[in-house]
Amino acid sequence: MSMRTLTVRIKRYVPERDRSPRWEEFKVEADPHDRVLDVIQKVKWDQDETIGLRRSCAHGVCGSDAMRINGVNRLACKVLIKSLPSDVLTLEPILGLPVIKDLIVDMKPFFDHYKSVLPYLINDDPPPTTERLQSPEERARFDDTTRCILCACCTAACPPFWGDNKYVGPAAIVNAHRFIFDSRDRGAAERLDILNDTEGVWRCRTVFNCTNACPREIKVTQAIQEVKQALLTGEVDTHSVVNIHQET
Amino acid sequence: MAVTARSRRVKPAGGFELAAWYFMRISGLFLVFLALGHLCIMHLIHNVESINYNFVSDRWTNPQTGYIWRLWDLTMVNLAILHGFNGLRQILEEWINRAKSRVVLRTGIWIFAGALLLLGNYAILMFVKDADYLKNRRDASSDAVTVRADVDRGASSRHPAAVPAFDVLK
Amino acid sequence: MSVYRRGLVSRLVEGLRYGGGAGQWSWLLHRITGLGILLYLVVHIWDTFLVIFSPASYDAIMGFYGGKIHGVEYPLLRWAFRLGELGLFASVVFHAVNGLRVILFDLSPIRAVGAQKELFWAVVALFFFIMIPVTFIVIHALVAEPTPVAAAIVFPRNFVQAFVH
């Protein structure tokens, strides 16, 4: 495939210079096999070194380069140029979090929500002499939600979160789900109590933006609905294998 | 410790938001039938243009079916107001998130909803037919034959009185 | 250093620009129809309250909804109310059918949630399945008595009929 000439529109916000964000345009030659991240780096290296973005692994693992690409939240390192329908590429910071500079947002509110659901194993039972055993089925029960990389694509795609950044958000619920449905964990009641708050799971309106945005293809809305059901019935099923990978 | 239990009981959930969420589902299910049924009866089988005081008073005071219609309307009005204003509260709280503003918002919403609940319930429960008014109205309309005839023709020819099968729906 | 926080309006507009697809559209429509129905409900409770408070005003209001002021019919007004009536009907039908879709997600976190796109199209299909006959019935009742179209838009029906006869 031949090179494509892309028009890259970036929503810039440089705090020393701008009072509010504004669009800037760049022209770049891009290989179809390049990723959006490569294109941004090219612009930054060759045309304007002041462009701010966050990145690290460049392989969809660290979750640091979530941004709004052509209108939807994606990891810049996971979108190939050949998948773009047109030669215009728009890049914006993700919504709902304060913009620090250009494509960099302040992730503190996001991580505060994450921490609020106690995302670690809670078990005060006397430690067994060997490991805390778990059957393959029990492990499979929450496998889907173990894969979250905390990129915030989901939370920043969630309409209720745009309006109300006190809403704990899909990412935090996903990470609560990971422990609530873990048979070794004993903190389910405490976490469910936190999620039962006004700013907890009930803010979710099943819009599915989160599920569509997740770069790890986690079934985010499904996890949220399972938490709602646990709250409604007061019962946590830590065993039944829930289909996880059969329908993709 | 053994980890064989299939499921664990957690503290039974409760709380206002859960109750509100649950109420929205249950009332929604009821309203699908009550509100859509009401719309079908009033707007399709009858016609808004043939609905007037005479129609409503007959409907609510009919010795056989009046109680059913009042019960229907009563359930519908109460569920719809609570469902609607709770929905409004949920939408607004998404955009108004300072704690103090929310208190003001909730207070306002529930006062307004309460007032409407009073109006609706009062009208349905306390209604008595105003026979004098109906009689006067008939007299008045026979005086002004030309205008009334034209107007009534509009309503009646579109919905001739002879739809006997649906008479019970009054 | 200062960060940029979006204001309320800006967040609303930016949100609408998000490419959320079927889920976001049905969420938005559910809200808009919900708010519309609520507005109508408030008006409707007030006007129905008149049956107990003042039968004459009630009849006047009902006449007004039928496009009549003091017994004289204004076709433009009448059409506006009938189209509004159709809008109300459509809102209630969509809100009801989509509400059932939302309830399905709650009942079945796995199967229904997994089929959310299909369920969206089912909602659209059911909506039109109901609304097409409804539209026909309402419009039919409206045009069953033909009025000369061009003139009818401006003049009361009595006035038009005086000339047509």
Ligand code: SF4
């Ligand atoms: S499904 Fe719930 S959490 Fe996910 S985007 Fe929609 S409202 Fe937000």
Ligand code: SF4
């Ligand atoms: S659930 Fe998916 S989109 Fe959300 S933070 Fe985790 S990896 Fe990112």
Ligand code: FES
């Ligand atoms: S740079 Fe690490 S996920 Fe994209």
